[in-house]
Amino acid sequence: MTPENKPLIYLLNTSKTVEKALSPGFNVSHCWMNGYKIYEAASHRPLEIPYSSEIPSNLHEAEIVVIDTGLREGFIKGHSSIKIIYRHTPSVVDLFPLDMNTALSNIFSTDKLQLLFVFCESNNDEVYTLQNEAGKSSQYQSNTYCFPNYYGASPSIRVGNRMKVVEGEEGIEIKQCLEKYLPQSSYKLVFQMYQGKESPEIPLLVNEAGECVAFLRRMGSKVIFFFPEIYDKAGLLLDLFNNVLPDIGFCGEIFPNHGSFKWINDFSYISLDERNKLIDIDNEIKRHEETLSSLKEEYGRVHSKDENVKLRAMLKETGDDLVSAVKWFLEYIGFTNVVDPDKDVDVDAGEVFEEDLNFEHNGVHFLLEVKGIGGTSTDAQCAQISKIALRRKKANQGNTYKAVYIVNHRRYKAPKEREVIPFNDNQIEDAEMAQRGMTFTYELFNIYYMIEAGVISKEAARDAFKQEGLINFRQSLHKLEFNHCYKGVLVYSLVIPEGGSFTITKADKIAIQDNENHWHRLSIESLQIDRLDHDEVRNGKVGIKVDRLVSGAREYYVVKA
Incomplete structure (x- = not known):
């Protein structure tokens, strides 16, 4: 295949919106897979189903294969000499695992580097009896994740929608991309991860219990991405293929004509002035992060005070x-x-x-x-x-x-x-x-x-x-009414309410509650009525010069000496 046609992408069982989104920029082919049908179960009535499949015979040539395991109702119609036979009619027949077996057998028949994306929405284990044109029957057992035995993938059913990216730098670009598409997405399966440094897997997403719901696994020359039920599959795949995977080392040869040119800011390709500014930016970010970390530590100490x-x-x-x-x-x-x-x-x-x-x-x-x-x-x-x-x-x-x-x-x-x-x-x-x-x-x-x-x-x-x-804890406070604030001279014009049974003297204090419910006590420097100084005021409007003003002041009180 010429570089202009790479990567060849096969979309199996995905919605047509995925094909529509990818087609303008990629060499894309789409085909449906068999789904399921519901029957009236009968132990006395056999059932024969013609088996046809649209699975391409050249899946092994594709650079990328995307499989959506979400089941649709119905079977592929076509001319076929192969039948699936049942001695007794079951209530449900699911042919998806049989198609999956065909697809994976083709993919794993070569050592070609391929990326396989599997949206994990169903998981069924089925036994089929296939009969050829000559009437010879053979029995097959298959499941939705019928990878070669030595690779294994055994999910467990677990349904939910609370997912988060796995901490750590490994696979960070893919994790960050996935995180953008989590709203309205869900998971129906969880997977057991291999442990140890030699693990062929990179966990990507987990649920709140820490169970893996998305991961990347190397299977020989194949790299398999197991994803949950992503709401915007088209958006995720387009983002991965255009902006993420082309810049990841092992994917470079798969995407010869795609990428985000991240290398363009390498010091080898920019001027000295640009280089110096990038270093300044880096240093400023580090300084900011250190300051932020220090402030968070200080806040933590204050927050945890008894x-x-x-x-x-x-x-x-x-x-x-x-x-x-x-x-x-x-x-x-x-x-x-x-x-x-x-x-x-x-x-x-x-x-x-x-x-x-x-x-x-x-x-x-x-x-x-x-x-x-x-x-x-x-x-x-x-x-x-x-x-x-x-x-x-x-x-x-x-x-x-x-x-x-x-x-x-x-x-x-x-x-x-x-x-x-x-x-x-x-x-x-x-x-x-x-x-x-x-x-x-x-x-x-x-x-x-x-x-x-x-x-x-x-x-x-x-x-x-x-x-x-x-209980009234505030008996010692006497409320004042606000009239005006003269900011330039630090004076509050306040009013002793009519009928108030208290006086204000220079020895008293003014208490102010601000709009965040914090309290402030101010010293009185002078009292004036009509610009004349007074030592004591018993009623009416009074200008009170204080040592400072309070931002957002909303309530005013006299605290008697």
């Missing part, structure tokens, strides 16, 4: 992990000897779980119920800890007990999408009457950052646990 782990747990966890996170918060704000009594419960001895956490502070014994739930709390869930406190009071009448209910509500939702207050009015009123405190973990999360920013104190947070009903 306080950050616990704060995330307060937003998403339930059970022991949530209890542990709340215990950490209580200790952070200064409570001591916080106990998780569930750890010491002996269920086998008949002991029961009661409160999740307890501690004593200034003579008060706090009992806490900590719950992580997908919805909001029921009345019974809110009240359970009060029952435990009453039983404990009855058993120890000299002690003072305080019940507190803490919930991580709608924990599968982002906290900003949850109810601002996860308790209804009746639940809050019931808690007030029962002298029970109630709060939620997203509020504790926010209070941590307010404490870190100096907006409220740990002491104030501890005192808040004495409250009844919905």
Whole structure:
């Protein structure tokens, strides 16, 4: 074959769209393979089927053979003296493995280098009785992957669509090409790989369990690509034949007229200026990768800090992990000897779980119920800890007990999408009457950052646990209304709401919450009304000069000195 006609590509059983895509640039021939037919099974009725095939007799001459094992209904029609006979009519007859045997026998009849692409969509093992024109019968056993015995290919049925490329540089160009065509693709078979350095295989794709669903295997002079059910087969093959395989060493002679000219940027074929710029680009990429790697390591260390782990747990966890996170918060704000009594419960001895956490502070014994739930709390869930406190009071009448209910509500939702207050009015009123405190973990999360920013104190947070009903950790804050920001002079024009029962002095601080929920505490440098300085302001609009402005500021408060 002249170089102009190479590679000769045979498409067996592929859709016509594949032939249409490849024909403009390649020497392509297409033929169908036998499929299957459904019959009414009958043990008393024999069946004879004329066997014809379109398999080309010169498959051994092709450089590339593509086989789609997806079964179609129907047999090849033609004149043939060969029959397939059954003593009893089966419910299904599948002739694809017989055609596969014919094709592979032809391909493996020579030592010519050939690429074989197999889209693995079916796997059947069949036994056939063939009868020739003279009436002589012979029995054959064949399967969809009837490669020569010494090469073997024994897939197992496994259906799914979650696939990923195998890590490693070996076969990287093919892996990267395959990865582009994974959307809407699926697999129906998995393959056992050979192990060891001398393995003739390169795994390309695996499923989530690590089972191989695509690989390349050398079989003597043949290179076989086993692919799953790729949605865009035409696109994949065109990409491989035009852009990938021609530049891979062992495929060079198969594609004498194709390639992406990757060699054109070799230093031997470019100017010195181009060479130097490519080296500069390479060095910059390496520098960037080193910087990025360093930043990722730094982020990993920050991300894994105990306080950050616990704060995330307060937003998403339930059970022991949530209890542990709340215990950490209580200790952070200064409570001591916080106990998780569930750890010491002996269920086998008949002991029961009661409160999740307890501690004593200034003579008060706090009992806490900590719950992580997908919805909001029921009345019974809110009240359970009060029952435990009453039983404990009855058993120890000299002690003072305080019940507190803490919930991580709608924990599968982002906290900003949850109810601002996860308790209804009746639940809050019931808690007030029962002298029970109630709060939620997203509020504790926010209070941590307010404490870190100096907006409220740990002491104030501890005192808040004495409250009844919905715990208000922010009693020391007084909200201001925004009027204007004078960026050039670092002045916020804010308004003390009508009826506000507080004053602003230079000794106070301004607390700002930004649009990412972060808190900032600013020092007051001066107070002005109508450009006149004041030491104290009780009402109305006031210009407050601060030490800095906050980007994305959305809420403003006074923190009293």
